[in-house]
Amino acid sequence: MVDKIKVSLLGSTGMVGQKMVKMLSKHPYIELVKVSASPQKIGKKYKDAVKWIEPEDIPENIADLPIVSTEYEDHKDVDVVLSALPNELAEDVELKLVKQGKIVVSNASPFRMDPDVPLINPEINWEHLELLKYQKLNKNWSGLLVKNPNCTAAILSMPIKPLENLIKVKAIYITTLQAVSGAGYSGLPFMAIEGNVIPWIKGEEDKIPKEINKMLGKLENSKIKHANLEIHPTTTRVPVKVGHMGVINIVTDDNFDEKEVQKALEEFSELPQKKNLPTAPKKPIIVLKDEDRPQPVRDLQYYNGMSVAVGRIRREGNVLRLIALGDNLVRGAAGITILTLELMKELGYL
Amino acid sequence: MVDKIKVSLLGSTGMVGQKMVKMLSKHPYIELVKVSASPQKIGKKYKDAVKWIEPEDIPENIADLPIVSTEYEDHKDVDVVLSALPNELAEDVELKLVKQGKIVVSNASPFRMDPDVPLINPEINWEHLELLKYQKLNKNWSGLLVKNPNCTAAILSMPIKPLENLIKVKAIYITTLQAVSGAGYSGLPFMAIEGNVIPWIKGEEDKIPKEINKMLGKLENSKIKHANLEIHPTTTRVPVKVGHMGVINIVTDDNFDEKEVQKALEEFSELPQKKNLPTAPKKPIIVLKDEDRPQPVRDLQYYNGMSVAVGRIRREGNVLRLIALGDNLVRGAAGITILTLELMKELGYL
Amino acid sequence: MVDKIKVSLLGSTGMVGQKMVKMLSKHPYIELVKVSASPQKIGKKYKDAVKWIEPEDIPENIADLPIVSTEYEDHKDVDVVLSALPNELAEDVELKLVKQGKIVVSNASPFRMDPDVPLINPEINWEHLELLKYQKLNKNWSGLLVKNPNCTAAILSMPIKPLENLIKVKAIYITTLQAVSGAGYSGLPFMAIEGNVIPWIKGEEDKIPKEINKMLGKLENSKIKHANLEIHPTTTRVPVKVGHMGVINIVTDDNFDEKEVQKALEEFSELPQKKNLPTAPKKPIIVLKDEDRPQPVRDLQYYNGMSVAVGRIRREGNVLRLIALGDNLVRGAAGITILTLELMKELGYL
Amino acid sequence: MVDKIKVSLLGSTGMVGQKMVKMLSKHPYIELVKVSASPQKIGKKYKDAVKWIEPEDIPENIADLPIVSTEYEDHKDVDVVLSALPNELAEDVELKLVKQGKIVVSNASPFRMDPDVPLINPEINWEHLELLKYQKLNKNWSGLLVKNPNCTAAILSMPIKPLENLIKVKAIYITTLQAVSGAGYSGLPFMAIEGNVIPWIKGEEDKIPKEINKMLGKLENSKIKHANLEIHPTTTRVPVKVGHMGVINIVTDDNFDEKEVQKALEEFSELPQKKNLPTAPKKPIIVLKDEDRPQPVRDLQYYNGMSVAVGRIRREGNVLRLIALGDNLVRGAAGITILTLELMKELGYL
Known part of the structure; x- marks a missing residue:
């Protein structure tokens, strides 16, 4: 070229x-x-x-x-x-x-x-x-x-976006299990995190709701009107090298069907896909059906790390639960x- | 004797x-x-x-x-x-x-x-x-x-009990991060869980709500009337040897004060304490104030593992968030x- | 074809x-x-x-x-x-x-x-x-x-072979640090090996000298005359997923030069290389010069895992010390x- | 007092x-x-x-x-x-x-x-x-x-001392597997050492022979005449929190008996023991007989970490092999x- x-x-x-x-x-x-x-x-x-x-x-x-x-x-x-x-x-x-x-x-x-x-x-x-x-x-x-x-907002926002037109969100409860690389190569000593969980990441719980709401906002009169989702995040660090996971509980009033949710996620495709941009994953979201997935050691490699893997989709009353995982260094x-x-x-x- | x-x-x-x-x-x-x-x-x-x-x-x-x-x-x-x-x-x-x-x-x-x-x-x-x-x-x-x-129900029920009279619970969203010893000494191969998270524990998400609701039930006419809390658990396995952690979001309608919650937890004391039973911890719940606690490598030893450590108590609107950690082999x-x-x-x- | x-x-x-x-x-x-x-x-x-x-x-x-x-x-x-x-x-x-x-x-x-x-x-x-x-x-x-x-004999024999004509070996002291995958996917529970070293691998210390001596043997009259190297192996298991490492001390009487050793290893090339066989690594031995290499997380990928990485080559009097690392599932x-x-x-x- | x-x-x-x-x-x-x-x-x-x-x-x-x-x-x-x-x-x-x-x-x-x-x-x-x-x-x-x-010299010198009068040492080949705490709490990032081995510790291979030979030296005319043992150490870092292990091969010309070695180690007792000093371990060396010991997760607690555990004692021709393990923060x-x-x-x- x-x-x-x-x-x-x-x-x-x-x-x-x-x-x-x-x-x-x-x-x-x-x-x-x-x-x-x-x-x-x-x-x-x-x-x-x-x-x-x-x-x-x-x-x-x-x-x-x-x-x-x-x-x-x-x-x-x-x-x-x-x-x-x-x-x-x-x-x-x-x-x-x-x-x-x-x-x-x-x-x-x-x-x-x-x-x-x-x-x-x-x-x-x-x-x-x-x-x-x-x-x-x-x-x-x-x-x-x-x-x-x-990086965490980048990954968590992915499965929320395709549901916008499917369910009306009342509140979202998120617990993250985040990899050590998110703190940088030297961010955490082995002595601090090996065999441990640190249930707090500085600044992260503040950024996640704000950034997601900005990203999900609409352009109106050359400004972005932020979305107004009530998001309650708790962020934890786990002894994993790469891969941020989010356990997401979405509360709604609507009737919805797990299958529809799954379909909306699987078929999610946007301009990067339509224009076939070189770094765009063919499928931005990979839906996994095995009960014990996604897992950091197995599910980070889809489309060179550009896809977010989503599993354990479950409806319980008016609550949709799903688990998202993405490569914090690539997708994030x-x-x-x-x-x-x-x-x-x-x-x-x- | x-x-x-x-x-x-x-x-x-x-x-x-x-x-x-x-x-x-x-x-x-x-x-x-x-x-x-x-x-x-x-x-x-x-x-x-x-x-x-x-x-x-x-x-x-x-x-x-x-x-x-x-x-x-x-x-x-x-x-x-x-x-x-x-x-x-x-x-x-x-x-x-x-x-x-x-x-x-x-x-x-x-x-x-x-x-x-x-x-x-x-x-x-x-x-x-x-x-x-x-x-x-x-x-x-x-x-x-x-x-x-x-073991998980044993630990999670601890910080919920003292709040019974303080707030009226509408729903509870729980994500657990559970230790490998919960699956038994040979329950998980190193190859499966080291550097990994497995976001599913067989049978666990079914037991937790049922057992907690039975334990929180009231004796009426020589029967137990189960409590009826709406509990949404997601259970995950993390590469930690001992210590089950639960991130707990309690939704309520009430006005309440973080300080009152903290006080109710710190002062929790029941018959085992009053009777000074040999294995009873002086304080069944230890409230930790550092933002990055509780942690499995540091917070399992209170009263020989019989206390549950609780941290990150936070009120956000009508939601109470706290994190509980207990020794799954001892307290659990x-x-x-x-x-x-x-x-x-x-x-x-x- | x-x-x-x-x-x-x-x-x-x-x-x-x-x-x-x-x-x-x-x-x-x-x-x-x-x-x-x-x-x-x-x-x-x-x-x-x-x-x-x-x-x-x-x-x-x-x-x-x-x-x-x-x-x-x-x-x-x-x-x-x-x-x-x-x-x-x-x-x-x-x-x-x-x-x-x-x-x-x-x-x-x-x-x-x-x-x-x-x-x-x-x-x-x-x-x-x-x-x-x-x-x-x-x-x-x-x-x-x-x-x-x-698998261990396969990896350890690699750097020994090219030295056959360069130094006369009197004795070899080897300590291995072997990955958990060598015991099979379910071979070791997380509880047994995480954060631990197990300084013994069943049967391994017996096989290594025998198999190496057979492989280094010469064909004579349609039989293999085994080599007769005095090899003292100690085998240990470390919490690493893939990659067997051997710390090798070779005792000799000869004068030799570290540079010659390095050259012999780097230039090692045999029939598989000469015939350009599909699975043969272009270089069966990769010599690393950084003091802190080879490392399992960095040095297993040469030629798809078919090369053995060798580092820390040092002469100390009549002793040659080197460290070899190979992919136990591929090269092994x-x-x-x-x-x-x-x-x-x-x-x-x- | x-x-x-x-x-x-x-x-x-x-x-x-x-x-x-x-x-x-x-x-x-x-x-x-x-x-x-x-x-x-x-x-x-x-x-x-x-x-x-x-x-x-x-x-x-x-x-x-x-x-x-x-x-x-x-x-x-x-x-x-x-x-x-x-x-x-x-x-x-x-x-x-x-x-x-x-x-x-x-x-x-x-x-x-x-x-x-x-x-x-x-x-x-x-x-x-x-x-x-x-x-x-x-x-x-x-x-x-x-x-x-x-810390490493402190631990490794322990099983060598009691053998002074039992065997005449010609050379010692040592490979260490050292814990991360030896580098200090923040000495090694999780990203660098988790699931890895780093086969080099700065300065360590120089100190070990010099310090051991000084410690094993004799007082002569108000000076210390250093011992002159030929020690060949290779030091490695493993993903273990506490506990330095040494695989020790001692070459001798003597006839000796494994049992005598074991006895000499078990019975090792010196002035600190004789004077019953408060911090002195009753037994400075604990001999373990199970083939798979000593292990960092099991064998650091003897006498509050003041003893060195020794296992896998084996004679092979004129070579004595044993494995020593000690708490690098306490004994070291x-x-x-x-x-x-x-x-x-x-x-x-x-």
Whole structure:
């Protein structure tokens, strides 16, 4: 292809950064040409700056790239800046680049709840990219900023979306069992979590309802009217490496049928699927029927980790119970950033 | 003490059996004098028949006891038969002994829901022992049968009971994260559960609501009128050795105060406490205030495992969320069997 | 290719069996046409008889195959019978099939030390297949029997072989750290091995020296003269799912150079490589230079698990220390059975 | 008791520090009166400065102590300063205190190999405390410095010592399987070591031979003549929380008998035992006969963690193989520091 999209990557040596490096190395039309990391790594070759943990080798075309800074100068000749920066560093760095004219697509939390910034989980709310039409004007930015949701919100929102037209939700009770990688490679010591459960994840229970309600919101008069679901999350950390699971109880008043729910989930398909975007899973939701699924060691690999597996669908009176599982590094982070960029190209926002 | 209660123990070589052996070895007035196990072990010394896994040595007075059968002959000279039999073996064996006149206190599931059989979690429903006054007549048994609940129901019922008079429960949504020991020592292969979550435990989601509602029931006209709580449990297995955790969301209409809830839990005290029974924890519920507690590696040891730790108490609108954790082998099994026997003695049922 | 080798597989539902099913599903000229398993599974479809644990789906062409017995009738129309039977069942079943004329290539332990039976680790001793020229006569069998070594012996022998001509070995001290899958899917309960080390594996310390010495033996007058290495193995089980590691100390009198050792290992290449056999790794030994490698979570994937990773090569006086790691299910079992069959075809033994 | 030894503790909030706090809280004559930690914690109460991980509560008499600095002023009124400082901080801090006149007993690595500093593993080389008679003069210090060995050297030296007079050692090949706590509470991320083995521990393979040879050395003319054992260690990290294991192969020329070895180990008893010191284990070495022992989950509790468990004793020709296991936090650190202080008192060095 002649016109590849040239991108740079902030936070390229972290776990999500590595996942993006790997996914982009095989991408048909997005080309990673610059990798950025923390100041003390600048100038080193990527292969010397990274503690590579993916099972396959560092892609050859990336291994020898020199680490660059997060300054505009180092990114001026790329079309888009992707960001896998830690939350605490992202606000300043990303804002500066956007003000200087860059298009930034980012996983980090700052600005996620900003009314002018689309918070995109591609199959859920690709329409929200329309905010970009007003963002420059409203913000007085020369560039553009697009956000992806928190990894858990990204996964949990998936099975909720297709039910919108099927049942009227009164309240949702969610318990998550989240993998250690969600805290970063060094986020949790072995001594703290091995053989243990830590029934609390800092900040997470606050983000989940807010981000899901924003993503499920409707565009009205160039603004997003947030949904208003009553969501009660409890988030726990379990000794699992990859894979965030959510036990979801949806309370409704409606009559509904388990089979219909299952069908709605299985047939869920949106613009990314219709346009056959390279990173889009053929089936965003995989419904499993064995009673003891989904399981992190078995059910993370569907469509390279881009699908969410859903099992144990059960109706009990007016309550729908289901269990969702997704790859927090792919579906929850690296993969949706890339898929968002594919959507932006498809919809003409580049 | 002159008048020790002499007991025998069925299923003495399993994990719960070993826990009882250990607890009874230090008991002030219950004396374990016979140990029974599966037919191929009969005649062996206990120390040769058991694969002992408790950290301390086998109690000296038990180590050389010969394994006996489950037949009446082998138990005729004990006051009470305790049973840690596997569920699938318990029905026939226990029934036979009861019909032949033995008093049996058992952890196994058969007969738990029988209207004539008390299902005792001591602090919750010691009054239900009164059923024993009618059991012989109703059943035409010469002995007596008392049951203890499923380990998860035993733990989850603890923080629900003290709230009875504080809030009116409309519905309860529970997700459990249960330890592997709940399935028995060899119940789950390492290959199946290490680094994994299995979001289903056979039979468990059926037992929990039924057993809790029976335990929370009221004695009326020599029968138990079951409570009628709407309980929606989802049970999962996590790679933890000991300790069942429950994330509990209680929906109510009432106004209530988190502080009152906390106080009601902290001050929970019942007959076992008032009578200062040897195995009764001084505080049946330990309220933890750190956000990241309770945790299996830290919060199972209160009063030798007989207390349930409760944390993350939070009110959100009309919903009360809390997290309970208990030792499934002690609070969930061995300990409440022994405490039940202490109660029976205290209340004159021996 | 017109002339595919048709094979059946004994023990097709176990972990090694599943690995073979997967590897054969993509094989250019070996076609799996019959799958056998234990009597109670006969007649069921493979997909219903197996508890499939590989991350990808069951290969389509196998999923609906009916399970057959181990009797000759069920295997008469295949060219070769592959066996992943448990050791305790293998002797009778395999012998019967060989006597009835089948060619059997097997992973199971019986007959491994029989002087008429080649014990093949392809890169180490493909020449030993020559025993097959005399086997029928010596044994009065109408078929042929070929064995593969114990998984640990298969892995440990790899780095020893290329050093044969470089240093004269006086003694070898080996400590292994072996994965739980080596005991089979249900071989070890979580409760027994999680967070633990079990410093003993039944039978293993006996097999390792004998099998390595047979594999390193020389063909002389149509017999194998075993090597005579003094090997002192201690075998331990660690809480790792896949990957057997060996810490190897080789005592010698010679002067040698670490660099030469490294070169000999890196350049190791034998008939399977020269003939470019489909399952042969391009490099049977991967030498790693980072001090903290090889590691099971990172170093099992070279050439689909067919290479052995070797690291921490160090000379200390007259002692060579190195650490070897291999995939016990692939390099230690399924993979070498298939590679052995490829060799047999290449060398005209089919 | 009137004359308690008053001690302060450097590094009191780390894992080894916490273990000492716990052990000292029940000590008959050593009284912990000051706790020190890193500068940002100074002034806080111990209970607020520590992330307490021991299962029991913080001892009451310590919980409210204010954290003090490492400066002399803060320790001038104690008899002895105990140190559980990290290696990288210990050199300057400890040296300064010793020069200002304090008696320091320390676990940290600096000065361990100093010829004037005794490196004490109590049962092995209590005689080496005699160096203290010359230390002040040789060093021109006003205080005294005593060191304890690296945790692995402390454990491995135990079964070697009693064999000194039984067999003449030609070489020792050791592979260790070490627990994660050896790297400190936050020393290894879950993502790095769970389900993995890391076959390298920084610095460890250098320390082990040197420290063991110093400890096994003889006092000659007020100096220690180091032993000269040829020790070849390979150190690995395994996903175990507590307990360092060593697989030890001892090569000799002698005729010896396994039974004699076992007897020598079982009967090992030294001054700490003879004087019945409070922290001394009755039996410093516990010989286990079951083939599958010692195991970290079962064999760390003998005499509160102060004994080393030894199993799998086997003679093979001129090679003695045995496996040793000890609690790296107690036998390897906190416990021997306290026992060393008890010895110093017993021998009149205070």
